[in-house]
Amino acid sequence: MLKDVPSSVLIVGSGVFGLSTAYNLAQRPEFKDTKVTVLDRLDFPAHDAASIDSSRIVRPDYPDAAYSKLAAQAQKLWRGDFGAEGRYSESGLAILLDDEDSKLGRAYMEGSLRNVSLKLGLKQGPRSEGGQVTVLDDEEAIKGVVKNMSGHIGKLGYVNWTSGWAHAENAMLHLRRLVEATNRVSFQRGEVAHLLFSPSPSSPTVSGVVLNDASELRANLTILATGAWTPRLLDLRGIASASGQILAYIDLTPSEQEKLGGNPCMLNESSGMFIIPPANNVLKVARHGYGYANPTTIPHPERPGTGETITVSLPRTKTDDPHLNIPAEGDRACRDFLKRCIPELGDRPWTHTRICWYTDTPSSDWLIDYHPTYSGLFVATGGSGHGYKFLPVIGERIAEVLMEETRDELSEELRRKWSWPKEKFRTEHVWTDDWRGGAKGMILDEELKKS
Numbered sequence: 006m007l008k009d010v011p012s013s014v015l016i017v018g019s020g021v022f023g024l025s026t027a028y029n030l031a032q033r034p035e036f037k038d039t040k041v042t043v044l045d046r047l048d049f050p051a052h053d054a055a056s057i058d059s060s061r062i063v064r065p066d067y068p069d070a071a072y073s074k075l076a077a078q079a080q081k082l083w084r085g086d087f088g089a090e091g092r093y094s095e096s097g098l099a100i101l102l103d104d105e106d107s108k109l110g111r112a113y114m115e116g117s118l119r120n121v122s123l124k125l126g127l128k129q130g131p132r133s134e135g136g137q138v139t140v141l142d143d144e145e146a147i148k149g150v151v152k153n154m155s156g157h158i159g160k161l162g163y164v165n166w167t168s169g170w171a172h173a174e175n176a177m178l179h180l181r182r183l184v185e186a187t188n189r190v191s192f193q194r195g196e197v198a199h200l201l202f203s204p205s206p207s208s209p210t211v212s213g214v215v216l217n218d219a220s221e222l223r224a225n226l227t228i229l230a231t232g233a234w235t236p237r238l239l240d241l242r243g244i245a246s247a248s249g250q251i252l253a254y255i256d257l258t259p260s261e262q263e264k265l266g267g268n269p270c271m272l273n274e275s276s277g278m279f280i281i282p283p284a285n286n287v288l289k290v291a292r293h294g295y296g297y298a299n300p301t302t303i304p305h306p307e308r309p310g311t312g313e314t315i316t317v318s319l320p321r322t323k324t325d326d327p328h329l330n331i332p333a334e335g336d337r338a339c340r341d342f343l344k345r346c347i348p349e350l351g352d353r354p355w356t357h358t359r360i361c362w363y364t365d366t367p368s369s370d371w372l373i374d375y376h377p378t379y380s381g382l383f384v385a386t387g388g389s390g391h392g393y394k395f396l397p398v399i400g401e402r403i404a405e406v407l408m409e410e411t412r413d414e415l416s417e418e419l420r421r422k423w424s425w426p427k428e429k430f431r432t433e434h435v436w437t438d439d440w441r442g443g444a445k446g447m448i449l450d451e452e453l454k455k456s
Contacts, residue, residue: 023230025400068116101159243429248296277442
């Protein structure tokens with residue numbers, strides 16, 4: 006247990022990691038006299054944040070048992086008040102492969118099936134007989150559970166009927182209301198220019214942030230929960246990098262919504278492409294991929310005012326450029342997948358597209374730890390595109406690391422996974438070695454020029 010509870014905490018970022026941490030700290034008796042402030046660059050909800058969207062898959066389907074267990078804990082809360090009023094829908098999740106599946110994709114699917122069956126104890130068998138997990142041996146079996154899709158969906162896989170999806174933005178709004186109801190957290194808008202570093206090299210410390218208007222916000226403990234924007238505030242080369250992911254949306258008629266709305270989520274682990282059941286007459290097609298890097302030269306974040314620069318990948322969103330859409334490569338990937346699965350909708354124009362930004366680590370494990378150099382600085386980032394589903398529980402787990410608590414064996418395992426890496430990745434930009442779809446190595450500007 007951490008002996009000295011800070012008298013003030015500044016949480017930079019109000020996404021999944023930041024907002025959930027604020028909620029947990031606000032409820033802890035040991036923090037009853039601590040001033041907790043949440044700072045974000047945009048008014049909440051920031052519509053270019055990864056956590057603000059129409060839908061996110063909620064699943065315990067991981068080949069890694071620790072994440073399976075943590076997701077199962079989160080699901081208990083999603084099924085209760087946290088997911089009420091349509092914030093969570095337990096539609097099921099079909100995890101599928103093609104004939105040309107990748108080794109990583111097959112390993113991910115097989116490991117996930119093993120964990121949900123053996124570690125979580127979900128019953129295998131037909132849903133009509135009480136089965137929670139149904140193995141799908143061929144295309145006919147797949148079309149028996151993913152209905153009203155006339156095209157080719159996959160060749161084999163399984164469906165976990167206990168998985169589903171969350172309305173991402175609405176659940177974030179719900180959590181914000183919960184935080185506000187504690188009357189323990191203050192919110193402030195402002196963009197951080199750089200961290201407030203101590204002038205003494207013998208005792209490197211972070212004591213808050215300097216905003217773009219040159220004003221300062223000071224705190225005994227600064228928590229960076231800034232997602233894909235973190236490499237602008239810390240030198241994370243070889244540790245974590247921002248990657249842009251493709252999302253595309255079409256409008257449906259009421260009859261199409263009725264036909265497709267009862268399907269499970271569908272994730273193809275050969276390509277990384279997925280479709281979440283439509284809601285409110287909108288269907289989303291997306292890819293969990295290696296994404297696009299956006300190399301950007303910036304002042305060295307840890308040496309402000311020196312003139313030194315580094316190049317890192319940073320998000321570029323419609324906040325930066327309202328006309329920004331996904332590159333032609335991503336458009337084709339979404340279009341081809343839509344045509345393949347639901348041919349009758351294949352030529353329908355997108356109502357809009359979006360680039361959503363991950364913070365990738367080499368293994369896709371998160372980075373949740375005290376900074377090894379700067380006292381007074383705690384980092385909670387590296388979501389790697391799979392953090393949202395843990396929204397109801399991740400704040401508690403972050404606070405456990407913060408307070409150096411060990412509640413159970415899972416606490417110890419997660420702390421090991423999330424600790425500051427002893428070695429850096431083989432290149433400055435991190436292209437994760439975890440399972441993903443799409444090509445590795447794409448640069449956003451290069452792909453946009455092809456558009």
